[in-house]
Amino acid sequence: MNALIFLLLFFPSLAFSQEVLIKSLGSSPLQYQIFLNENKKFISFIDYNHAKLQRNPTQEEALFQLSELFHHEPKLVVEEIKKIQAQGPLTLISLRFIRDLSDKLLNEKIKADLKKDILGIYCKTISILNEGPALHPCVYDTVSASLLHKRFPQIEKIAIEGLVFDFQDNLVLGSNNPYQWTLLSNSHKAVRFYGTFSQLLNQHFVFESLAEGSCEQHSLPTDLDFEIMETSTVFFAKDCLVKTSLANKKSSSLIAKKSLLYVTGIAVLTGIIYSMKDKTVVIDAPALK
Secondary structure: OHHHHHHHHHOOHHHHHOEEEEEOOOOOHHHHHHHHHHOOOEEEHHHHHHHHHOOOHHHHHHHHHHHHOOOOOHHHHHHHHHHHHHHOOOOHHHHHHHHHHHHHHHOOOOOHHHHHHHHHHHHHHHHHHOOOOOOOOOOEEEEEOHHHHHHOOOOOEEEEOOEEEOOOOEEEEEOOOOEEEEEEOOOEOOEEEEEOHHHHHOOOOOOOEOOEEOOOOEEOOOOOOHHHHOOOEEEEEOOEEEEOHHHHHHHHHHHHHHHHHHHHHHHHHHHHHHHOOOOOOOOOOHHHO
């Protein structure tokens, strides 16, 4: 996984130079994976979403600017980090930066209540990064990712912030810390939630499938990300692949027909109104007499 993250960080265009392969609901997961392994020009929908989670230069720039303030305004720095954490998943670069910055803050002379907040931020990042022992006392909760699969059987992997985990993994989390969770599937739209692990287990989500049906009669996604809408392919079977651009063209055609009908209707109505100009209209309704 580290090699994949390295490539995504320094060569993000690599992930999107490949064609995204969406698994239709009901198609064979095994055949889908075999097809992916044999056709390297494709990338799974999960890997596409993983790559997206690693691309947030605006977030990273906002965090970098805080390094100039931590000596003089530690409270402001903590408030800003919490805001950024609540806005969306942290990239690997952001996680590492927050870990290092919070480590430096913990070595400063600061008030006890502020230090407690900083320790929570530090423990939250170092627990999921798992890149070495903690330099400060942290309280962890170890939970099984399989609990999420039992609770949400539609999903295939989970992302905590920008890091993806399998259901076989034990998750080491900062105790009672909220995280950005993304529930991932190759056949459903990603679902995101911000909160603790226990709060996540208590949620009731509606998982929207991306494509359904058979090779002969099917529905295709029409609201994918713009960058992959024209280049994605839906997998129904190894001998049945359908481009998502076909759905986009059908949708555009339907919109065009509706627009034409709307414009025509307005033109006809305008003509009727104009033809009745300066005329007296008499309503002959027996019931009103």
